[in-house]
């Protein structure tokens with residue numbers, strides 16, 4: 001088991017700040033376009049990627065990683081000239097995207113989909129382990145069902161819910177003038193994605209959401225993925241192609257009467273071997289697809 005996965009699992013199980021696990025990690029700041037910056041962990045698993053809007057109206061942060069990354073995020077925000085932090089948006093409930101909420105709520109308003117609040121209020125269990133209910137300070141103060149727009153730093157920032165994809169609590173953030181999109185975990189660059197079946201996620205609707213996002217994106221859009229490097233529309237189309245092709249592959253085998261174990265044993269055609277490089281290995285990705293197909 002790789003170290004990042006252990007840190008991630010430990011966090012989800014214990015839900016306590018494990019600052020020691022983040023000692024060797026730094027945050028890299030990249031100016032993406034317009035008012036938008038990307039912060040990403042280097043040297044270990046810091047959690048998901050962050051987006052920052054900076055300008056006359058102050059700072060807006062998308063996702064806040066783990067509680068143990070809090071001081072590092074604050075230091076990175078100080079390095080961006082944009083005043084005080086006013087809003088934190090959570091792209092979904094997972095601890096590597098909302099783990100800093102209880103600390104950031106002391107200085108900013110947290111906004112997320114209705115189901116982020118619901119899931120943080122109760123114990124959760126998924127592939128990575130169990131988590132306890134979060135304290136009140138971690139719950140988003142403002143929630144929405146379908147969409148919400150913030151008018152800030154000279155642009156409309158649209159926060160839009162995509163149903164039953166990575167979880168049932170996903171929101172994608174569109175920086176409309178800067179031409180940047182933070183997809184949350186509706187995008188893992190060049191690796192199989194985690195689709196949280198226990199949290200209302202489903203590979204089939206996840207794929208549908210990705211297609212809908214691609215159809216809405218301008219050719220020159222810059223994409224901040226939940227995990228992985230800053231990406232382009234071509235990168236996202238390649239991800240979509242993988243989702244479609246691997247799902248078709250599993251469906252064909254399922255229709256031919258093969259069991260989950262038999263499909264896992266057979267594996268994918270060699271073309272998809274390199275996608276096995278992240279948290280989610282081939283056998284688990286086949287399981288996600290198989291279960292999602294059965295739930296259709």
Ligand SMILES: [Zn+2]
Pocket residue numbers: 092094097166185194
């Ligand atoms: Zn996630």
